[in-house]
Amino acid sequence: MFGRFRRHLAWKLFLSYLIVILVGVIVLASSAELAIPRSFNHHMAAMASMMGDIMGTEGLGSDLFSNFRAAVSEALLLGALTSLLSAIIVSFLISRRVVAPVREMMAASSRIADGHYRERVSLSGALEPHEMDELENLAVRFNQMAEKLEKTETMRRQLIGDIAHELRTPLTTIKGSMEGLMDGVLNKDVQTFQQVYQEADRLQRLVNDLQELSMVEAGAYELKPIPTPVAELIGTTKARLGQQFEEKGVVLEIELPGDLPSVMVDADRISQVLMNLVGNALQYTPRGGTVQIEAQRLENEILISIRDTGIGIPPEHLPHIFTRFYRVDRSRSRAGGGSGIGLTIAKHLVEAHGGRLWAESSGAGRGSTFTFTIQAT
């Protein structure tokens, strides 16, 4: 019995209501006990002059008092019993009602723990947050938490599916080539070995990208910001990619105002972002095209833009290109070796520096511009 009270909030609430009712009854009874004789004598004294001799009659006063007292006690007892009974019923119903949402959340959370991520608790009406009591607020937060869990779980499943899909293609090619070599269907020439090598290389890049992605998504890296001139960051990118631009026949132009300040960034990480954006611009710009890197100061931000005259991005794809594994043209990008992870990583790294990264394009064949911001010091 005692355990039941300890374990159940509704019973605890009910018990506390009962205690309050009991105290009320005791106070009522004892005050009646004390107040009635005094009040009776007081009123009798006032009536004595009116009643004349009647009160003087031997024993009549005390009889009257005891009868009156019995009548009051009866009325009090009846009243107390009726109110006690109704108070018990009402407090029992209130306790159950107050505790009902808590019980519902308890049941929902244990179903979520069992893997039913769609579980939600019911909300009473369309209340504004400031009109809600603590329990209603708790229920709203509970549903938000459940929604986040469901999203994370969906993303986790999708990620596993995506990774399996990404790994399957190069593995199938490698396996096919090896079987062809073993069966003597394929020639043991440089071309065949190169094909196998390229697929193995793609696998290695994918694994490296995935490792990098999981690290940035988990925030499992430390930024080491140091004052770095913007021109130096862009210069490093040009030095690293210049040769590839020349080989492909794409012009790389850099336009920097002379008074660009230094920025407090982790130079390696921001170089990684630049390498990804400029590398993409090169990859998606055909021979004869141009890639421009521009930087300018706007209030307390530095804007760095990478503009290309390449294949552009159709508007319906623009909102998705920062989503991991998203590629506008799967087959085309696969030929170029892209896994669709680079922009996701770049966005994370820019945001970790407190900046923003976005893309603009007037559509297919009309070039693209990627811009990111860094806080100026």
Ligand code: ADP
């Ligand atoms: P990938 O390794 O496939 O290039 P990213 O995450 O870097 O992956 O890019 C995602 C997709 O965005 C690319 O597959 C491509 O379709 C599109 N994209 C990125 N940069 C450009 C660009 N400069 N011009 C046209 N499309 C681009």
